Amino acid sequence: xxxxxxxxxxxxxxxxxxxxxxxxxxxxxxxxxxxxxxxxxxxxxxxxxxxxxxxxxxxxxxxxxxxxxxxxxxxxxxxxxxxxxxx
DNA sequence: ATCATGACTAATG
DNA sequence: CCATTAGCCATGA
Numbered sequence: 877x878x879x880x881x882x883x884x885x886x887x888x889x890x891x892x893x894x895x896x897x898x899x900x901x902x903x904x905x906x907x908x909x910x911x912x913x914x915x916x917x918x919x920x921x922x923x924x925x926x927x928x929x930x931x932x933x934x935x936x937x938x939x940x941x942x943x944x945x946x947x948x949x950x951x952x953x954x955x956x957x958x959x960x961x962x963x
Numbered sequence: 964a965t966c967a968t969g970a971c972t973a974a975t976g
Numbered sequence: 977c978c979a980t981t982a983g984c985c986a987t988g989a
Binding site for chain 1: 968969971973
Binding site for chain 1: 983984985986987988
């Protein structure tokens, strides 16, 4: 399963997010050079082949709401909470 | 090449 | 604050 450059950029950017910090899908899209591809970003993470490797849980919606998570939004929230506490 | 789908966003009522 | 509409993009069939 060859991943596309787009996904590669997304995963790379997500892994760049410092611990305890969160980025929105739009922010990621802009960061990778696709300010209008926030939709594709979500899709890429959804199809994230590195599930469990990439910190996809640090990506949330622009309105501050938790987007989704393959392992469960609650899990995502917990992880963010923990990472957000201690540095 | 075309259609349908989705972890989205912004604007409007 | 909640619901609806329109816009935009990459992916898979």
